[in-house]
Amino acid sequence: MTTVAILSHKExxxxxxxxxxxxxxxxxxxxxxxxxxxxxxxxLLASDLVIVLGSPRSTAVGFEHDESTLEIELAQKRxxxxxPFLGICFGAQVFGKAVxxxxxxxxxxxxxxxxxxxxxxxxxxxxxxxxxxxxxMVDLESLPETVEVIGTSAGAxxxxxxxxxVGVQFHPEVDGDSxxxxxxxxxISEERWGPVREALNADEQGHRARAFALFDAxxxxx
Numbered sequence: 001m002t003t004v005a006i007l008s009h010k011e012x013x014x015x016x017x018x019x020x021x022x023x024x025x026x027x028x029x030x031x032x033x034x035x036x037x038x039x040x041x042x043x044l045l046a047s048d049l050v051i052v053l054g055s056p057r058s059t060a061v062g063f064e065h066d067e068s069t070l071e072i073e074l075a076q077k078r079x080x081x082x083x084p085f086l087g088i089c090f091g092a093q094v095f096g097k098a099v100x101x102x103x104x105x106x107x108x109x110x111x112x113x114x115x116x117x118x119x120x121x122x123x124x125x126x127x128x129x130x131x132x133x134x135x136x137m138v139d140l141e142s143l144p145e146t147v148e149v150i151g152t153s154a155g156a157x158x159x160x161x162x163x164x165x166v167g168v169q170f171h172p173e174v175d176g177d178s179x180x181x182x183x184x185x186x187x188i189s190e191e192r193w194g195p196v197r198e199a200l201n202a203d204e205q206g207h208r209a210r211a212f213a214l215f216d217a218x219x220x221x222x
Contacts, residue, residue, distance in 0.1 A: 002219075004030040005047035007039070007071070012185045013054035013089070018211045019173035025212075026219075035067065041074045048222055049084040050074070052091030054171065056186060059093045060105040060136040072097045078165060085165035086218045089134060092158075092167030096138035099147055099162055106156075109135040111192075113199035116151035116158050116170070124217025125150055125159055126210060130170035131179060131200055132158065133193075138169065164221040172211035176201035 004023060008014045014034075016023070023030050031047070033039045035055065044050050052075070057065035059072070071091075075098035078085040087095035093103045115127045137156035143149065150159035158169035174182065176197045183193040200207060 002026070002028045002049075003047040004028050004049045004051060005033060005044035006030055006051045006053065007033045007035065007044060007074075007091075008053035009055060010034045010036050012056060013182050015174070015178040015181065017173055017175045017178040018208055019051070019215065021208075022212050022215045026216075041070070041077060044074060045077060045081065045083075049086065049219055050078055051086045052088065052094055053173070054089030054091065054182075057090060058103075058105070058136055059090070059097050060103045063105055063136070068094065068097075075165070079162060082163050084218055084222045086215075087165075087167040088173060089169060089171060090136075092160075092169045093136055093138055095162075095165060095167035096143065096157065096160070100142075100144050101147070101157075102139040102142035103136050104139050106135050106137050106154075109133065110137070110154040110156065111196065113196050113203070114153065116153045118151050119149045122148070122150045122159075122161065122217070124213045124220070125166075125168075126213070127151065128170070128210065129199075129203065129207075130158075130168075130172065130210075131174055131196060131207075132170045133183065133196070134169055138167070166218050166221075168214070172207075172214050174200070175204065175208075
């Protein structure tokens with residue numbers, strides 16, 4: 001049976017939502033690992049696919065969280081093994097650092113349900129729209145030439161790939177309800193995130209189809 005390892009927090013940016021629906025629809029066996037617990041990278045690396053979800057932690061220059069180093073090392077080992085890896089939001093920043101790129105703190109957060117600018121088309125990962133909410137960004141110019149940049153938004157690399165590893169700054173896993181809980185959990189008012197949730201809900205079926213296609217594309221790299 002195909003196995004998936006998922007690293008996340010326990011109570012923030014932890015809901016699988018559409019990702020969970022995809023895992024169930026494909027019949028994949030998945031195991032949750034939590035940042036708040038002790039976890040062994042080798043346990044995740046034994047899976048067919050490793051997914052690292054979002055976090056309020058940072059890998060940005062001058063804001064690095066001490067425990068992000070272990071996740072960067074996890075991504076580096078996965079890339080060296082040339083096996084499927086998907087980094088979402090903070091997970092994409094971890095991936096960017098793992099390949100030698102820089103993560104910077106934005107002056108203004110990039111927020112919205114929006115299209116990304118396609119740089120290098122990749123089957124299964126289209127322009128969106130996708131849900132973006134980030135103040136840290138993977139510096140486009142810092143990524144090595146070996147990294148294939150798929151899409152950008154507001155000057156940042158928001159979809160990129162190296163071998164069988166993919167990073168997306170946006171959130172393909174969320175639906176409107178889980179988005180609301182995630183952003184509210186960060187202490188941000190509904191006045192700010194409500195319009196983004198409404199836009200996502202209005203395109204629920206389209207977003208779900210794009211998310212399933214993206215997850216399938218990552219798994220197809222195996």
